[in-house]
Amino acid sequence: MMVIGGRTNQVGEVVPLEVYDTESSEWYKFNSVQRFRHSCWSSSNNVFVHGGFEHEIPNIPLSEICKIDTQKLFARHDNLLQKIKPPEKSGKDGDKDKKEGIKKNQTNLYNMERQFKLAQQAHIATSANQPNKMNDTQAEDFSLIVRQISIDKLAEEPKKLNPQQKNHTKIDKNPNDALCTMFLKPLLKPKEGQEIKPGTEFPCKREHIIELANECA
Amino acid sequence: MGQKGSQESHMVSAEDKAKQGGKDVVGPDGKLQKIKDPNQAHETLDIAKNVPQARFGHTITMVNKYKVVLFGGATGDTGKYSMTGETFIFNMLLRTWTELNVKGVPPSPRAAHASTNVEQMQMVVYGGATGGGSLASDDLYLLDMRNGEDQAQWMIVPVVGSTPGRRYGHSIIFSKPHLLVFGGNTGQEAVNDVWCLSVEKAPFSWIKLDCGREAPQVRVYHSAALCQTGSATGMMVCFGGRTTDQSSLMDTWGLRRHRDGRWDWVKAPYKNQTEGPIPRY
Numbered sequence: 087m088m089v090i091g092g093r094t095n096q097v098g099e100v101v102p103l104e105v106y107d108t109e110s111s112e113w114y115k116f117n118s119v120q121r122f123r124h125s126c127w128s129s130s131n132n133v134f135v136h137g138g139f140e141h142e143i144p145n146i147p148l149s150e151i152c153k154i155d156t157q158k159l160f161a162r163h164d165n166l167l168q169k170i171k172p173p174e175k176s177g178k179d180g181d182k183d184k185k186e187g188i189k190k191n192q193t194n195l196y197n198m199e200r201q202f203k204l205a206q207q208a209h210i211a212t213s214a215n216q217p218n219k220m221n222d223t224q225a226e227d228f229s230l231i232v233r234q235i236s237i238d239k240l241a242e243e244p245k246k247l248n249p250q251q252k253n254h255t256k257i258d259k260n261p262n263d264a265l266c267t268m269f270l271k272p273l274l275k276p277k278e279g280q281e282i283k284p285g286t287e288f289p290c291k292r293e294h295i296i297e298l299a300n301e302c303a
Numbered sequence: 304m305g306q307k308g309s310q311e312s313h314m315v316s317a318e319d320k321a322k323q324g325g326k327d328v329v330g331p332d333g334k335l336q337k338i339k340d341p342n343q344a345h346e347t348l349d350i351a352k353n354v355p356q357a358r359f360g361h362t363i364t365m366v367n368k369y370k371v372v373l374f375g376g377a378t379g380d381t382g383k384y385s386m387t388g389e390t391f392i393f394n395m396l397l398r399t400w401t402e403l404n405v406k407g408v409p410p411s412p413r414a415a416h417a418s419t420n421v422e423q424m425q426m427v428v429y430g431g432a433t434g435g436g437s438l439a440s441d442d443l444y445l446l447d448m449r450n451g452e453d454q455a456q457w458m459i460v461p462v463v464g465s466t467p468g469r470r471y472g473h474s475i476i477f478s479k480p481h482l483l484v485f486g487g488n489t490g491q492e493a494v495n496d497v498w499c500l501s502v503e504k505a506p507f508s509w510i511k512l513d514c515g516r517e518a519p520q521v522r523v524y525h526s527a528a529l530c531q532t533g534s535a536t537g538m539m540v541c542f543g544g545r546t547t548d549q550s551s552l553m554d555t556w557g558l559r560r561h562r563d564g565r566w567d568w569v570k571a572p573y574k575n576q577t578e579g580p581i582p583r584y
Contacts, residue, residue, distance in 0.1 A: 087528070087540060087542070087555070089526070089542055089543070089580055089583070091583075092543065092583035092584055093551075093583060093584065094551050094581060094582060094583050094584075095549065095550055095551050095582075099581075101581045101583050102581065104580040104581070106555065106571070106580070108530075108533065108535070108571075110574060111571070111572045111573055111574040112574045112575065113573065113574075113575075113578060113579055113580050116344075117344075119345055122359075123359035123360050124359065125361055125362055125363040125373070125376075126363070127363050127364070127365050127371050128365075129365070129368070129369075129395055134363075134371075134395075136363055136373070137357065137358050137359055137361055137363075137376065138359045139359055145380055146357070146380055147357040147358050147359040147377075147378065148357050149354050149355060149356060149357035149358070150347050150348070150350075150354075151347070151348040151350065151393075152345055152346070152347050152348070153345060153346050153347075153348055154344055154345045155344050155345070155346075156344075158342060158343065158344040159344035159345075161342070161344075293394075293396070293397065296396045296397060297369075297396060300396055
């Protein structure tokens, strides 16, 4: 959680940017962008601060946007760096694990993203009332009904356990697929390109190209 | 852990501040230029066109991966502030500001209101002050941009029953499917009540939540956010603010909903009470 700017009971008191580690319950202090009555939001590893006042000129508001790069801010704190995602490298990082920005007046709270790693293996347990029952003593020993399997075989398990039931496991579609398809489709139809008449509008929109470039950056 | 060396902040002098912004040097054109320090964590974005007038007490709400919406706030110099009710969108990829040509009923000009996004390309605004000591209505406003920004439409969400009432300096967050309004000042006093509206239950209605025995003290101008990762996902987290005797607060609280539908507050533990955050609002 990040706290940016704000004011105290002492007029003009400079307050640091403070970061709370939700795991260790510790607070860290950093040099701050001095603002109050401002608004903030965050996007990937950046926190943006807009408007509000500076202490030196507490009567004229600001119109600029200040960007804070958390990678650089936390450069000397490995434990904080570990909690923010590395900058987007490929199109694989989807919307769902993206930190949506949150702002409020005055100070800002911002819950750090953490990196999650998937386990390589999963444990499969068969419940005791399966059709071919084991005897009671066996059923109590869980080691006999638990198997360790590779994580990439996990999708196949429901079929083995209950062949009648359909496999409900769905693989989340990469949200960037739409973007990829948009560019890939025309490329896969090279013949169509030959028929484009002069003066036809360029098939890709400016915004999509920038988006694509951003995903690849 | 707990290294003293981690305290790299101190009071920032004007000199430090100049350093932070990069050195000013005279460029070949005779104009002052800023040299950017590559290790500098913050920089001011260079945006030339359509920059909204300088303001405070506004809200900026993220509506999708690349876009944020600015609403309201006060503009002008000391004593001559005027409230705005404009809606701007900022595209973080193109770094462009655009004032939205909104249809429907926009909220009246206001500041110290609260806003949050509700899924993609939708956001709500609640409460705020309209200047001269009066408060904005208790209507919940929805900005719908799902049909494109050029079709952006403001509307009042129809709500039955009682509402959180007029208030300013409160917070609103969306913890799907619940909109949660917390604290602020009703015009008479600072409060610490929590109101909830489920966006999945029609007709929409506000319910004042019973959040158990322990609760944060009354506060105005605090911050609130939704925890989006880890075991506390979905928890509303609040920090700081100003309480009844005008003193600033430094506590952090989380509001969570249990599976059985009960809500309760938990106070965030601080490992080292003496080195906690500076109280602020």
